[in-house]
Amino acid sequence: MATQRRNPLTGEWIIVSPHRISRPWGGEKSSSTGQGFTKVSTYLSPGATRSNGAVNPDYTSTFVFPNDFSALIPIQQPQLTQDSGAASTDSSKNTGTSPKDSSKNTGTSPTDSSTNTGSTPSSELFQSLPAGGECHVMCFSPHSDLSLPLMGEEEIQIVIREWMRLSDQLKYNLYVQIFENKGAMVGCSNSHPHCQIWSSSFMPYLISLEDTHQREYFVKHSSPLLVDYLEEELKCKSRVVEESSHWVALVPYWAKWPFELLVLPRRHVTKLRQLTDEEVEDLSGTMKRYLTRYDNLFECSFPYSMGWHEAPNDSADSSPWQLHAHYFPPLLRSASVKKHIAGYEMLAQCQRDLTAEDAARRLRECDQNIHFTRRNAK
Numbered sequence: 001m002a003t004q005r006r007n008p009l010t011g012e013w014i015i016v017s018p019h020r021i022s023r024p025w026g027g028e029k030s031s032s033t034g035q036g037f038t039k040v041s042t043y044l045s046p047g048a049t050r051s052n053g054a055v056n057p058d059y060t061s062t063f064v065f066p067n068d069f070s071a072l073i074p075i076q077q078p079q080l081t082q083d084s085g086a087a088s089t090d091s092s093k094n095t096g097t098s099p100k101d102s103s104k105n106t107g108t109s110p111t112d113s114s115t116n117t118g119s120t121p122s123s124e125l126f127q128s129l130p131a132g133g134e135c136h137v138m139c140f141s142p143h144s145d146l147s148l149p150l151m152g153e154e155e156i157q158i159v160i161r162e163w164m165r166l167s168d169q170l171k172y173n174l175y176v177q178i179f180e181n182k183g184a185m186v187g188c189s190n191s192h193p194h195c196q197i198w199s200s201s202f203m204p205y206l207i208s209l210e211d212t213h214q215r216e217y218f219v220k221h222s223s224p225l226l227v228d229y230l231e232e233e234l235k236c237k238s239r240v241v242e243e244s245s246h247w248v249a250l251v252p253y254w255a256k257w258p259f260e261l262l263v264l265p266r267r268h269v270t271k272l273r274q275l276t277d278e279e280v281e282d283l284s285g286t287m288k289r290y291l292t293r294y295d296n297l298f299e300c301s302f303p304y305s306m307g308w309h310e311a312p313n314d315s316a317d318s319s320p321w322q323l324h325a326h327y328f329p330p331l332l333r334s335a336s337v338k339k340h341i342a343g344y345e346m347l348a349q350c351q352r353d354l355t356a357e358d359a360a361r362r363l364r365e366c367d368q369n370i371h372f373t374r375r376n377a378k
Contacts, residue, residue, distance in 0.1 A: 072133030183303025218320035
């Protein structure tokens with residue numbers, strides 16, 4: 001029987017239809033191999049020249065630089081300094097938008113004729129707001145053949161600490177979104193393992209939904225939504241994939257994507273920059289294990305879009321929030337068959353075939369320690 005499950009973070013309902021999982025598939029088959037497995041030279045490589053003429057340094061660790069095709073535009077280019085192989089934002093030369101100073105908003109106002117594409121009357125049917133901010137790219141390492149599950153735990157810790165540093169240094173913007181698109185199947189345009197950091201003068205729509213629902217729950221229950229949710233999940237553990245001293249990775253009850261993961265700290269913490277050294281060290285090992293499970297599931301470089309969600313940088317009390325990471329992988333049945341959001345799902349309501357419980361079981365059955373590419377390594 002088909003059922004509906006509610007996502008308490010957004011209010012969205014997901015249809016679950018497990019009886020459809022065996023339906024024949026004659027549709028598109030895609031390749032999900034390649035990223036993080038092969039040594040290639042790209043414009044993200046050390047010493048490479050990028051499309052704007054900038055030359056990358058011969059970096060030996062992480063490398064952060066302003067996105068050459070930024071979606072969010074500050075008034076001026078941000079001033080960056082090098083720090084341990086990574087570029088860092090000099091907040092004294094802030095060109096983004098402070099959440100407390102709307103006069104410095106760096107987006108385009110509705111009346112800015114320089115970008116006006118037509119005669120738009122002023123009314124509630126034609127609303128526009130500024131969208132200022134800045135975008136950065138972060139290469140995980142100088143090695144194009146090392147995706148996160150193939151990196152060592154100490155190397156992953158460097159990535160996590162760089163996320164924490166950027167979350168802190170860009171906090172003059174209202175929201176900092178750290179995300180990774182892994183694989184061409186999810187739109188990644190460069191195979192060198194990397195992530196992006198978009199810091200905006202406004203609160204993005206999906207973050208606003210999570211903010212609203214977490215605050216409503218907190219008012220009603222006097223405790224954070226995701227703290228209570230994790231407590232309930234740990235009672236049954238049917239959807240838990242990976243556990244450690246400080247972290248839990250699970251397939252959420254309301255998962256939309258086939259092998260979706262929600263990563264949560266056991267402690268109540270609202271921002272990345274608040275993590276302790278012990279939590280960072282523990283997270284690196286936990287990440288390596290659940291990402292190894294991902295790759296081992298279909299023996300491919302498992303594609304996904306992931307991102308950290310943390311409390312906004314406004315003056316509101318952040319107590320209702322809990323730091324968490326979402327992983328949205330498109331693969332459904334094999335390394336070449338992915339889930340499409342189209343038709344009914346695009347026009348009415350999202351639906352999934354594989355239950356969250358079955359997805360978690362299949363991931364738990366995968367080896368979390370030895371990556372499939374290294375099984376025969378001596």
